[in-house]
Amino acid sequence: MCSSAATRRAIVTRAAPSWTRPSPGRGASTSWSTTPASRFVGLEDGTDAALDDLFEVNVKAPFRLIQAALPHLKASGKGRVVNVASLSGKRLMGLNAGYQMSKHAMVALTHAVRRLGWDDGIRATALCPGYVDTDLTAHVTDLAREAMTSPEDLAKLVATVVHLPNTAAIAELLVNCRYEHML
Numbered sequence: 001m002c003s004s005a006a007t008r009r010a011i012v013t014r015a016a017p018s019w020t021r022p023s024p025g026r027g028a029s030t031s032w033s034t035t036p037a038s039r040f041v042g043l044e045d046g047t048d049a050a051l052d053d054l055f056e057v058n059v060k061a062p063f064r065l066i067q068a069a070l071p072h073l074k075a076s077g078k079g080r081v082v083n084v085a086s087l088s089g090k091r092l093m094g095l096n097a098g099y100q101m102s103k104h105a106m107v108a109l110t111h112a113v114r115r116l117g118w119d120d121g122i123r124a125t126a127l128c129p130g131y132v133d134t135d136l137t138a139h140v141t142d143l144a145r146e147a148m149t150s151p152e153d154l155a156k157l158v159a160t161v162v163h164l165p166n167t168a169a170i171a172e173l174l175v176n177c178r179y180e181h182m183l
Contacts, residue, residue, distance in 0.1 A: 005068070012068040038136050041098025051098045058102035059109065066113055074120040080162040081117075081124040083110045090128050090174060103128075107172065114171060125161050129154055129175040149177045 037057045041050045062083055073079025088094070089103030110126035117124070131137050133148040140148075154175065161170055 005064075009068045012065070012072065038096075038099055040096050042095050043097045046098050051101075054098045054102045055105070058099075059105045062106065063109060066109070070117070070122075073117060073122045077121040078166060079117065079120070079122040081110070081113050081122065082158050082161060083107075083113075083124065083126050085110065085126045085128045087128050087130045087174060087176070087180070089126065090172075091180070093180075111171065114169070121166050123164070123166060123169040125170050126172045127154065127158065127161075127175070128172060130180070131177050143178065147177055149175055 037054070039050050039054055041047070041054055066081060069079075069081075073081070083106050085106040086099075086103040088096070088100045089105075089107040092100055094100070107126045107128070110124045113122065113124035116122070129149055131140060131143055131148040132154060133145050133150055137148060157173060157175065161173065164170070
């Protein structure tokens with residue numbers, strides 16, 4: 001982890017000239033099954049350490065990266081931020097309070113970026129998918145893998161969002177693979 005703001009800014013400054021907008025089908029694949037990003041942190045038995053781990057990955061790391069990238073995003077006049085939240089950041093269905101809290105925080109961070117950067121042409125979107133066919137959902141047994149949203153389809157949606165002009169911004173993009181009456 002980059003512990004100093006100066007180090008993070010230096011890394012972003014070196015990387016910024018090579019940033020391009022993604023094309024459909026081009027994206028990253030990450031295995032979340034062994035990371036704290038989705039660890040179960042329930043109200044009855046969750047620990048401070050587990051909750052801290054969730055927030056470190058799901059909230060603080062994106063906060064720090066956005067903070068370091070802001071000058072470059074502003075300078076471009078058309079900066080784009082797409083934060084991967086979750087439908088768990090829009091509604092509560094399971095009992096993983098820690099995960100749900102972190103994803104609600106991600107949606108809030110996205111809106112903070114939109115508010116701060118709007119006049120500088122920065123547009124931010126909270127991508128809120130339900131079940132996605134990745135390692136994160138390997139434990140799900142009540143929904144077939146082929147019924148889940150594919151990562152490739154999410155990549156196409158992100159590519160569409162980042163290519164929109166400043167006059168057509170999408171604040172939140174909720175992506176369902178099944179009907180949810182709570183949305």
